[in-house]
Amino acid sequence: MNGVHDLGGMHGFGPVIREPNEPVFHSEWEQRVFAMALTAMGRRVWNVDEFRRAIECMPPARYLAATYYEKWLHALESLLLEKGAVTPEELLSGHAAAPAPAKGTGPLDGGGGDVESFDSSAVKLRFDKSFKPRFKPGDRVVARNLNPKHHTRLPRYARGKRGVIRYDQGVFIFPDTHAHGQGAKPQHVYTVAFEAKELWGADHKERASVYLDCWDNYLERAAVMPAARPAIKSAGRARMAKPAAKVRAAAGRAKKGRKR
Amino acid sequence: MNGVHDLGGMHGFGPVIREPNEPVFHSEWEQRVFAMALTAMGRRVWNVDEFRRAIECMPPARYLAATYYEKWLHALESLLLEKGAVTPEELLSGHAAAPAPAKGTGPLDGGGGDVESFDSSAVKLRFDKSFKPRFKPGDRVVARNLNPKHHTRLPRYARGKRGVIRYDQGVFIFPDTHAHGQGAKPQHVYTVAFEAKELWGADHKERASVYLDCWDNYLERAAVMPAARPAIKSAGRARMAKPAAKVRAAAGRAKKGRKR
């Protein structure tokens, strides 16, 4: 979804304003929204991808005007309705007309604090060797020009841009389908380095790069670079090689048997 | 400026809602705002590019929530302040503390209805043969990946995309500089045809193209197409050739001596 939530590279949002000695929450209702949303997610009434999708579906002007927990509240209410856990009348009255349907609601232990993992982050899946990576660190790739109406985690600023695979982070659930009840489609996620010049144009002077996590489905192998696009300098590659190798060693241990 | 005003290709804005028997204006204040803004522009207190820039500088959440004439009112007030024609105190009180400075305000004839041309649209300039076109109809181009903080008329959806020059529309003032008091930089504007697949990705099924007017500075000559990108079909070109030629004949008369 090309939504207003996709903010990377946008202008006009003013300076970043910081609050000295900021509290964790600014009001009681923020606390309650946070805890209710987390509990529902922990009990798998919905998954984290659905939650993000619900936030992104806020009307754009309201999304931009809302605070963080106003967005959570919107998602909480709209997902409870979507999942049939509550009715619009119940939301208004604050009273249950019927008990919640059993689907998707695990037992309540009352213990608090022990919210289960979000299911997108299943740890076992990440190191499952039956999912083969399509790319390896060092491979040159291009982010696909995707403009889906559905939820996606490929931001607009990266689409059509060339980068280099830095890390294979293992296997993760695919948000584009998982956010819509269309399956987990597990696949490798790679951290791809994009140079600032590639993202923002040849005039961009800053020595910077963006490291973006890309699901396998977001990427294609880069064709031979046309002359117009500057190749990533080998000096840059050499510089990055050391820390990459270091951290990769860890992944390597967990994922032994995979080919680089 | 990568602002929220750059809406082409965005999702989440809902259906297009039409009002049956819509009046030209919805309230008296809309009428006054329209007429005052037009008068100020006609008297060259500011130019149309500055006016658009002022609208785009609205805080993003307000831009999206505002109606058309609320945006005009914002621009009207902020440009009057910027040009020093009024002070913040005067705006609040509704009374002049001092007469307006002479700069940029031509004589008022009181005749109404005869607002002068906006200066961006100077008709003479358009057919000035001293500005040579860099491209000719049929040339393959790529829209540059520009992400300026300043005003621009190159929308994000076209950046980095390949298209074909269809028409040379003649010479126009360059909004990127003209919106900021940095000169007219006149140059050719070309209508460039971009295929839907090129803009929205290979999955895009629709048989459509977008015809976008691009200033010379927005374009580069396209390098040889890499294999991954489908070339524009020659059948498509043939289909477009007839009406293109027809209208081009007109431009040709006015711009005799130019090379195709």
Next chain:
Amino acid sequence: MSEEHDHHNAPPSEPAQRVKALEQLLVEKGLVNSQALDELIDTYERRIGPRNGARVIARAWTDPEYRKRLFENAAKAIEELGFPPGPQGEHMMVVENTPRTHNMVVCTLCSCYPWSVLGLPPVWYKSTAYRARAVSDPRGLLSEFGVDVGGKEIRVWDSSSEMRYLVMPERPAGSESLSEDELAELVTRDSMIGTGLPKSAARRARETNRAAK
């Protein structure tokens, strides 16, 4: 509430009040003249509107020489009919629907529109929804407007420059016997934006009959 909220959303005072104060101020400054504003408003409320464009299209459907001049220099040919270019009408191009091509106009970056022939744009043309979707989902949008262009290629004209585009719809079948004035009645505003088709001759006949009763 956090700064994120406060920073951008301080609500401005009511437009009607602000505008009243503003006009008073600008009159005192000698920047505007209230009577001249009245005349300008009257011009755009009564004299300039889609009937102008409809006359242009009807003339072009019936007069091959005019049609040729319209494609050669649209602003000049439009002026021939008594419609001066004015703002947002100086650089015009007429784009023609054919059995193979349907044209549709949008301005994704603001709301550019050919004022001299269509008047001021309707709210939907200026809406975020139209501006967002016209370039990426023209067929879906047309179908919401009740327009089916079949297998035609759609060309969406995004008015990013000072060029203004007027769509010349295809002359409806069955309209052979109609006069230029009658033809002008078939040409709707939306058919000249490309989000509609002209009325059929039969529909016009029904409407005329109904009005006569």
Next chain:
Amino acid sequence: MSEEHDHHNAPPSEPAQRVKALEQLLVEKGLVNSQALDELIDTYERRIGPRNGARVIARAWTDPEYRKRLFENAAKAIEELGFPPGPQGEHMMVVENTPRTHNMVVCTLCSCYPWSVLGLPPVWYKSTAYRARAVSDPRGLLSEFGVDVGGKEIRVWDSSSEMRYLVMPERPAGSESLSEDELAELVTRDSMIGTGLPKSAARRARETNRAAK
């Protein structure tokens, strides 16, 4: 006022009221338990916060074996210190600042943040301004934060996946004699996001003296 306005901006009722009704409803439904919510809130207000991350960084600065384990499997090494992964902390990677590279973390699409080591994010991290600018103008943004990274290459980590990133700042010069606990006091939240640098040992000494007076 037009539909453009009405369509998207029907103001929802006050959050505090809505939330009260919502909790009551969900308790009746058996979906939440108010006491469990209290405990969850207490956890994120008191037990989980940037002091967790500071302890991790201080340990890594002083214990080469721990440092190695942290780079090998960050979530596991963090758990060693008594900080369970929990939500938004299961897939961690520590990225190290060096004399040539400065790392900085953002989530442009929402506000992903490593809760287990930093707690819940501050409002500025979740703001549209930070999310918009971090990827395209990191140096300008750092300078607003009062951070000058000189000629270093900046790497901006955009947390688009379930991976969470923690920046390991460079250990400040002059901190050689400090204990692990004292080092942890140098490690600010912002230095672990990459929008700040650790306190200097001298500043810590001044602050300790002032507090003692």
